[in-house]
Amino acid sequence: xxxxxxxxxxxxxxxxxxxxxxxxxxxxxxxxxxxxxxxxxxxxxxxxxxxxxxxxxxxxxxxxxxxxxxxxxxxxxxxxxxxxxxxxxxxxxxxxxxxxxxxxxxxxxxxxxxxxxxxxxxxxxxxxxxxxxxxxxxxxxxxxxxxxxxxxxxxxxxxxxxxxxxxxxxxxxxxxxxxxxxxxxxxxxxxxxxxxxxxxxxxxxxxxxxxxxxxxxxxxxxxxxxxxxxxxxxxxxxxxxxxxxxxxxxxxxxxxxxxxxxxxxxx
Numbered sequence: 001x002x003x004x005x006x007x008x009x010x011x012x013x014x015x016x017x018x019x020x021x022x023x024x025x026x027x028x029x030x031x032x033x034x035x036x037x038x039x040x041x042x043x044x045x046x047x048x049x050x051x052x053x054x055x056x057x058x059x060x061x062x063x064x065x066x067x068x069x070x071x072x073x074x075x076x077x078x079x080x081x082x083x084x085x086x087x088x089x090x091x092x093x094x095x096x097x098x099x100x101x102x103x104x105x106x107x108x109x110x111x112x113x114x115x116x117x118x119x120x121x122x123x124x125x126x127x128x129x130x131x132x133x134x135x136x137x138x139x140x141x142x143x144x145x146x147x148x149x150x151x152x153x154x155x156x157x158x159x160x161x162x163x164x165x166x167x168x169x170x171x172x173x174x175x176x177x178x179x180x181x182x183x184x185x186x187x188x189x190x191x192x193x194x195x196x197x198x199x200x201x202x203x204x205x206x207x208x209x210x211x212x213x214x215x216x217x218x219x220x221x222x223x224x225x226x227x228x229x230x231x232x233x234x235x236x237x238x239x240x241x242x243x244x245x246x247x248x249x250x251x252x253x254x255x256x257x258x259x260x261x262x263x264x265x266x267x
Contacts, residue, residue, distance in 0.1 A: 085248045093195040103158040131221035157208030165195040185249040
């Protein structure tokens with residue numbers, strides 16, 4: 001996924017968050033109302049023997065609630081993949097095979113190819129990597145380099161997730177004040193959930209970024225190689241990622257406020 005395009009989308013997204021009406025309070029599901037005594041089923045004296053000895057005839061029936069389903073947003077802002085976001089803090093850990101599958105899914109997603117084409121056009125317009133030239137040939141070379149950046153970044157980060165037993169998903173908080181959730185989202189750049197369910201330092205982020213930037217020396221033009229340029233690319237990439245989780249955290253709230261319409265009464 002192209003970081004520059006994602007953060008450009010984040011800038012507009014933050015404006016929507018600031019202007020939305022949920023800044024003062026979060027919508028919470030309506031609490032179940034206690035059942036009135038008149039609405040409780042009547043039990044005749046002849047049927048009282050069917051009740052357990054410890055149960056009272058007028059006691060409300062306790063219905064067990066099902067555990068919430070970890071169904072994240074399929075598309076953040078309708079375009080960005082959302083399968084790396086979990087709505088449950090207690091979600092089961094992923095196996096190494098599942099982590100590799102998610103990395104592959106991220107590299108072949110249509111949004112990745114389209115965003116790569118958009119950022120490549122910006123790179124060519126600003127004449128980045130002038131050794132590639134202009135025209136169709138220059139665009140193809142830039143597109144190939146940008147695609148390799150995304151692939152090496154995705155798979156190197158996943159490799160470190162498996163090595164350090166990190167969960168690559170973003171675990172959405174979904175409650176609390178706006179600023180608390182913003183700080184929580186920004187902190188996920190350094191904090192990850194381990195496969196054991198505990199919080200740990202997010203080793204996959206800096207190590208994956210530096211590995212991808214180092215591998216780019218294999219296919220970048222000679223003038224764009226070297227230790228100094230590698231460190232610059234890694235630092236820039238790390239900064240692009242810093243606000244990248246904000247849409248993952250707030251998009252469901254914005255979508256509910258802007259597009260949700262309730263018709264009739266809930267059963």
